[in-house]
Amino acid sequence: MPDNYFARYLPILIHFSLAALLATAIVLLSWIIGYRRPTRAKLSPYECGMTPVGDARQRFSVKFYLVAMLFILFDVEAVFLYPWAVILRDLKMFGFWEMLVYIGIVLVGFFYIWKKGVLDWGGASTGRGEV
Amino acid sequence: MVPLSYYLVLSGVLFACGVTGFLIKRNIITIFMSIELMLNGVNLSFVAFAAHWHALSGQIFVFFVMVVAAAEAAVGLAIIIAVYRTRETLNVDQVNLLKL
Amino acid sequence: MSLAFQASQALPRGTDYLRILPELVLSIFGMIIMVLDPVVDQRRNQKALGTLALIGSLAAIASTLWQARAPGLAFWNMVQVDTFSVFFHFLITTITAVVILTSYEYMEVQQIRVGEYYALILFGAVGMCLMSSAVELVLIFIALEISSISTYILAGFRRRAAISSEASIKYFLLGSFATAFFLYGVALMFGATGSTSIPTIEQHLRSGSIPVLAYVAIALMFVGLGFKVAAAPFHVWTPDVYEGAPAPIVGFMSTAPKAAVFAVLLRIMFQIHAPGRLGLIWVAAALSMTLGNIGALVQQNVKRLLAYSSIAHAGYLLVAFAALPQNGIPSAMFYTASYAAMNIGAFAVVSHFGGAGERYVTLEDYSGLGRRSPVLAAALTLFLLSLIGIPITAGFFAKFYVFSAALQANLVGLVIIGVINSAVAAYYYLRVIVVVYMHDPRDESVLPAVPLELGAALAITALTTIYLGLLPGRVLDYASRSAGDLLH
Numbered sequence: 001m002p003d004n005y006f007a008r009y010l011p012i013l014i015h016f017s018l019a020a021l022l023a024t025a026i027v028l029l030s031w032i033i034g035y036r037r038p039t040r041a042k043l044s045p046y047e048c049g050m051t052p053v054g055d056a057r058q059r060f061s062v063k064f065y066l067v068a069m070l071f072i073l074f075d076v077e078a079v080f081l082y083p084w085a086v087i088l089r090d091l092k093m094f095g096f097w098e099m100l101v102y103i104g105i106v107l108v109g110f111f112y113i114w115k116k117g118v119l120d121w122g123g124a125s126t127g128r129g130e131v
Numbered sequence: 132m133v134p135l136s137y138y139l140v141l142s143g144v145l146f147a148c149g150v151t152g153f154l155i156k157r158n159i160i161t162i163f164m165s166i167e168l169m170l171n172g173v174n175l176s177f178v179a180f181a182a183h184w185h186a187l188s189g190q191i192f193v194f195f196v197m198v199v200a201a202a203e204a205a206v207g208l209a210i211i212i213a214v215y216r217t218r219e220t221l222n223v224d225q226v227n228l229l230k231l
Numbered sequence: 232m233s234l235a236f237q238a239s240q241a242l243p244r245g246t247d248y249l250r251i252l253p254e255l256v257l258s259i260f261g262m263i264i265m266v267l268d269p270v271v272d273q274r275r276n277q278k279a280l281g282t283l284a285l286i287g288s289l290a291a292i293a294s295t296l297w298q299a300r301a302p303g304l305a306f307w308n309m310v311q312v313d314t315f316s317v318f319f320h321f322l323i324t325t326i327t328a329v330v331i332l333t334s335y336e337y338m339e340v341q342q343i344r345v346g347e348y349y350a351l352i353l354f355g356a357v358g359m360c361l362m363s364s365a366v367e368l369v370l371i372f373i374a375l376e377i378s379s380i381s382t383y384i385l386a387g388f389r390r391r392a393a394i395s396s397e398a399s400i401k402y403f404l405l406g407s408f409a410t411a412f413f414l415y416g417v418a419l420m421f422g423a424t425g426s427t428s429i430p431t432i433e434q435h436l437r438s439g440s441i442p443v444l445a446y447v448a449i450a451l452m453f454v455g456l457g458f459k460v461a462a463a464p465f466h467v468w469t470p471d472v473y474e475g476a477p478a479p480i481v482g483f484m485s486t487a488p489k490a491a492v493f494a495v496l497l498r499i500m501f502q503i504h505a506p507g508r509l510g511l512i513w514v515a516a517a518l519s520m521t522l523g524n525i526g527a528l529v530q531q532n533v534k535r536l537l538a539y540s541s542i543a544h545a546g547y548l549l550v551a552f553a554a555l556p557q558n559g560i561p562s563a564m565f566y567t568a569s570y571a572a573m574n575i576g577a578f579a580v581v582s583h584f585g586g587a588g589e590r591y592v593t594l595e596d597y598s599g600l601g602r603r604s605p606v607l608a609a610a611l612t613l614f615l616l617s618l619i620g621i622p623i624t625a626g627f628f629a630k631f632y633v634f635s636a637a638l639q640a641n642l643v644g645l646v647i648i649g650v651i652n653s654a655v656a657a658y659y660y661l662r663v664i665v666v667v668y669m670h671d672p673r674d675e676s677v678l679p680a681v682p683l684e685l686g687a688a689l690a691i692t693a694l695t696t697i698y699l700g701l702l703p704g705r706v707l708d709y710a711s712r713s714a715g716d717l718l719h
Contacts, residue, residue, distance in 0.1 A: 005133060062212055069205040076201035079194055094242045108262050115269035139422075146415060153408055162404055169411035173418050180422040189421060192369050196414065199376045206380050207403055210387055214400050217393040 066118055077106055138179035145172030157222050159214070163207050170200045243306060250305035250312045250364070252294040253320050254357045257327075260287025261353035268346030277344055281335055284349035288328040288356065295320040302716075308428055309367040315713035318564060319363030319494045323487050326571055327356040330483040332688035333579040337479050340587050340679075343388060352483065355381030359491035366502075368417040368427040371495055375413065375459070378491060379406050382484045386476040392588065398475025405458060405468040413455025419448035433503050441506045449505045453515075456499075459492045461485075462549055463518035466542045470526070473538035474592075478585055481534065482578030485541045486571040493548065493567050501556045502717055512553040516645060519546025520652040527659045531594050533581055536659060537574070540618060543656060544570055550645055551633045558636035560714035565632055565707055569625030569699045573617040576692030580611045583685055584678070597663065599672025606681065608667050610689050615660045617696045620653055625699035632707070 080102065088095050113119065145168060152165030174193045181189025248255065264280050264287075271279070299317040304310065331352060338348065358377030365371045383406060387399025421427050423444035424435040436445060454465065461469040473481045500508050523543030530536040548570070551563035584600070584607065585591055601608040617624035620631075630653065637646045681689070699706060 065208060065212060069208050072201050073205050076198050079198060083191060083194065091242070105262070108266060112265050112269060142418075146411075149411070153404075159400065159404070163407075166404070166407045166411055169408075170414065173411065173414045176415070176418045176422065180418065180425075183422070184425040186425060188427070192421075192427070195369060195373055199373060202380060203376065203407055206383055207407070210383065210396065210399050210403050213387055213390065213396040217396050 063118075063121070070113060070118065074106070074110070135179055135183050139176055142172045142176035142179065145169070145175065148172075159211055159223060162223065163204075163211070167200060167204065170196060246301060246303065247305040247310075249298060249301055250303065250310055251361075252298055253291040253324060254360050256291045256294050257287060257324075257353045257357045257360065260284065260290070261350045261357070264346050264350040264353070268350065271346075277338065277346065278335060280346035280349050281331060281338070284353055285328060285331045287353055288324050288331060291324040291356070291360075292321065292328065295324055304366075308430070309370050310361075310364050311366045312364055313713070313716040314709065315494070315497075315564075315717045316364035318709060318713050319490060319567075320360050322490050322568055322571060323356055323359045323363065326483065326487040326490070326575060327352060329575055329579075329688045329691055330479055330487075332684045332691075333479045333482065333575070333582055335684045336682045337477065337582045341389060341477070341589075342587075343390075343477075345388075348385070348388060351381045351385050355385070355483075356487065359487050362491040363494040366429045366498065368420060368429070368432075372410070372414055372417055375492070375495070376410060378488050379410060379459070382406075382480070382488060385480045386472055386484070388477050388480065389475075389589070392475070394475040395477070396475075398472045401468050402472040402476075409455045409458030409465070411455075412451050412458070416448045416451030416453075416455060419444050419451065423448055429498055429502055436503065436506065446507045449499070449503075449507055450511060452499060453496075453511050456492050456496050457515055460489050460496075460545045460548075461519075461538075461542050462515045462545045463522040463542060464515075466519065466522065466545075469542055470530075470535045470538040473541070474532060474534045478534065478578050478582030478589065481537075482575040482582070485537075485578070486567075486574050489541075489545070490567045490571060493563060496552065497560055497563060497717065500552055501560055509553055512549055513642075513645060516546050516549035516553065517648050519543065519549060520649055521546075524652045524655045524659075527656070530659070532592055533594060533597060533663065534592050536594075536663070537577060537581070540656065540660070541574065543652065544574075544618070546652070547630060547633055547649060550637050550642070550649055553642055553645060554633075554636035554640040556718055557711075557714055558632075558639055560717060561707055561710035562629075562632035562636040564710040564713065565699075565703065566629040568706060569617070569629040569696070572625055572692050572695035572699065573614045576610060576689060576696065577614040577618070579685060579688050579692065580607055580614070583607065583681060586679075594663065594666055595673060598666050598670035600666075601668040603672055603675070604678045604681075607678070610693055611667065612664050613693055613696060615664055617700065619657045619660045623697065623700045625696045625703075627700055628703040628707075629699075632703075 081099075084091075084095065084099055091098075149165045149167075149169030149172060152168065153162055156162050156165060174196055177189045177192050177196070181187065181192075260283065264283055267276075267283070268280060295317060298312055298320070299314070302313045302317075305312065331349065334348070334352075338344075355378045358374045358379070358381065361374035362371055362378065365374055383399060383403040386402045387396045389395035417427060420432060423442045424432045426432055426435065458465040458468075473485065476484070499505055500512075520543050523539050523541070523546055527536050527539035527543065530539060544566075548563055548566045551559045551566060553559070554562070581592065584597070591597075600611070613624065617626035620626040620629070630649075634646050634649055637649070
């Protein structure tokens with residue numbers, strides 16, 4: 001193993017440069033060698049055979065943000081399960097009950113947003129609460 | 132081993148980028164992302180110090196910081212939506228009913 | 232590894248839970264309110280949820296008193312219950328109860344019909360209580376965030392008013408900016424000493440030469456906490472946020488989180504024997520007093536005026552941090568308690584007088600209040616006199632103890648700045664009193680009667696203000712004992 005710590009990263013550098021070289025070569029070659037006869041149909045975005053409608057950039061409901069925000073919260077809360085799972089055997093039953101309490105608290109939050117109608121996607125703004 | 136100072140310099144640079152972004156950016160979302168950048172800079176130094184002291188606790192702190200940052204993000208985005216509903220803009224120069 | 236080893240060594244005991252009992256009680260009540268809020272009919276049961284929150288905070292006061300009999304460490308030296316933490320627990324839970332009392336009428340008048348309001352106050356109180364008893368920097372950070380996140384939302388609760396959401400976003404952005412600084416300080420302290428536990432850090436710093444990193448860490452933590460207590464030069468958010476946020480919440484967030492942050496500052500500055508403390512405090516205290524008072528001189532909005540006054544008071548309080556520990560700690564604690572009493576009282580008057588949509592908040596609106604409602608005017612006058620620091624009110628002894636503690640530490644310059652500032656401050660407080668009593672009312676309409684709950688809140692704050700002004704001995708003794716505990 002080389003003495004200099006960074007020398008050990010040299011293979012990765014070589015790997016990256018090779019990958020970059022290959023990618024450039026493929027794009028360049030197809031650009032130089034290939035035929036180009038563009039038509040209107042060929043240039044339109046591929047939508048699985050459907051005719052594209054409107055612009056891709058349109059405003060969407062604020063509900064998406066809400067769901068995204070809630071996802072972040074519930075997702076990140078699960079992070080504590082990992083260290084807990086690692087030492088579960090050492091903690092014995094105590095750890096189990098503590099985690100039940102924790103999950104219970106998360107469920108309180110879930111119950112709250114459910115009852116507030118945030119998860120209600122059916123009708124337009126049926127929820128009693130809003131942000 | 133990469134020396135400790137490399138990590139610390141990087142975390143300091145990240146933190147400084149966050150501070151600069153906070154001070155010069157005009158869009159609330161960008162300002163908010165700058166704060167997240169600051170927190171991530173701190174996280175990096177926590178992990179680096181944890182490796183330096185051979186203390187596992189430093190890595191656990193990062194979990195806590197992440198969760199707290201997520202909670203902060205959710206609340207922040209909710210407040211941003213509330214501001215947008217009343218003002219229809221996210222430019223801090225136009226959110227100026229309260230004079231400084 | 233080491234963590235698993237520790238955990239299997241000792242699981243938490245029953246007393247551990249007793250030592251976080253007030254926090255547990257507050258969280259449980261907060262969660263009950265959160266679950267009940269979407270279920271019950273909001274229009275009718277709004278007040279019931281408030282009462283539940285009041286019961287919760289009273290239960291927290293009771294559990295604080297119970298907890299006081301069993302001081303000690305809990306949860307692997309993360310939480311410490313001693314006279315110091317009990318003092319702040321009692322203060323914070325009492326503030327919570329009084330603020331809930333002032334909120335009943337306000338919520339009805341402003342037509343805010345959401346029970347989360349009360350739940351958030353309780354959750355905020357959980358964080359603040361935990362801050363005062365935590366002796367581990369990361370736990371302090373988490374507690375700080377619990378209290379801050381709740382107050383960010385509470386600041387934006389007048390959803391129909393654009394200035395309220397604006398206040399909320401400003402508070403949120405600058406608040407999280409500040410917590411990032413605090414966290415960076417914590418990380419560097421962890422790097423400098425290899426620990427985040429306050430007693431371990433203290434031992435480490437005392438044993439050898441102090442690493443440069445520790446100085447930087449203390450400075451960064453001070454920046455973060457300085458934002459939270461609205462100390463200059465980190466005070467710019469204060470007037471805006473106080474103007475936009477609901478009046479009872481301003482009363483809450485200008486006292487309870489500040490008390491908690493000052494508790495943390497006391498622990499960091501005195502228990503750690505923070506290196507480089509004097510210079511930081513000196514500058515921040517002098518600037519806060521001066522900028523706060525100068526800013527207040529030109530204000531026409533009473534909420535903004537009180538905001539600048541709160542910056543100035545943070546400055547007076549910081550003077551105590553530059554003093555010697557044995558005098559500085561008790562005088563700072565006494566100051567937080569008296570400031571809480573008079574400021575919540577003042578904001579209770581403001582929230583009642585503001586009316587629907589907080590229309591009446593300028594100085595002109597207050598003209599002739601003495602004729603329109605003698606009781607409100609008398610209460611407001613008492614609180615303002617106390618904020619000036621007139622004898623027989625709490626404010627007098629608070630300032631007196633702080634300045635004498637500073638004199639004993641030979642901080643003559645700081646005391647001179649403080650005394651000059653107190654004289655300047657008298658001008659703008661007296662201006663309000665003059666407007667209230669000497670000017671003719673602009674509007675002769677009858678003010679709504681003071682409801683029972685608000686009356687109770689005013690009575691509690693007024694009596695506390697007078698009690699601390701007449702008989703400061705008992706509270707001060709307790710504070711001195713806490714200082715002994717803290718330094719031990």
